[in-house]
Amino acid sequence: MSESGEIAQELTIGELSARSGVPASALRFYERQGLITSRRTDGRQRRFHRSTLRRVAFIRASQSVGMPLSVIGGVLGFLPEGEPATREFWMNASVCWSREINARIEKMERMRDRFTDCIGCGCLSFEQCALVNPADTLAEHGPGPRRLLEP
Known part of the structure; x- marks a missing residue:
């Protein structure tokens, strides 16, 4: 004031x-x-x-x-x-x-x-990555956690 x-x-x-x-x-x-x-x-x-x-x-x-x-x-x-x-x-x-x-x-x-299955990060650190994302095929879609970023 x-x-x-x-x-x-x-x-x-x-x-x-x-x-x-x-x-x-x-x-x-x-x-x-x-x-x-x-x-x-x-x-x-x-x-x-x-x-x-x-x-x-x-x-x-x-x-x-x-x-x-x-x-x-x-x-x-x-x-x-x-x-x-x-x-x-x-x-x-x-x-x-x-x-x-x-x-x-x-x-x-x-x-x-x-998240519990695979976030598609390309880390290949989980045993199941070989089943869910063999040979890191999600890398073709870009970097990062592809399955979380895309619907």
Whole structure:
């Protein structure tokens, strides 16, 4: 708050860090990634619109459930900078999250169902690899655990 008791519409990076609980280094990273924006004063100091607090809270909440920054950024793309979240924003966010969550569930189910037999990594270390993946034939499909990566 200002000395007159009004709520400041802009925050320094230190104030944003203190209010959000997010280190200034993370805020600078979010800015470089385009998740939040600031304006610069004549002295090149960052000033964040107060609504950035909600964006940062959304980013942190999303990260806490495992959402990658690319998905978070896509969702934040629906929200104009400096604008509060609307019902339409949350509906769009829900659609994006649902796709990501469903893809993660499918990947985890593949892992659960295939991990004990063979993940197709080409290691040839299990006796049964000679039965499930003779001569490392899955190598033709690319590196890594092919049976987990592909549906």
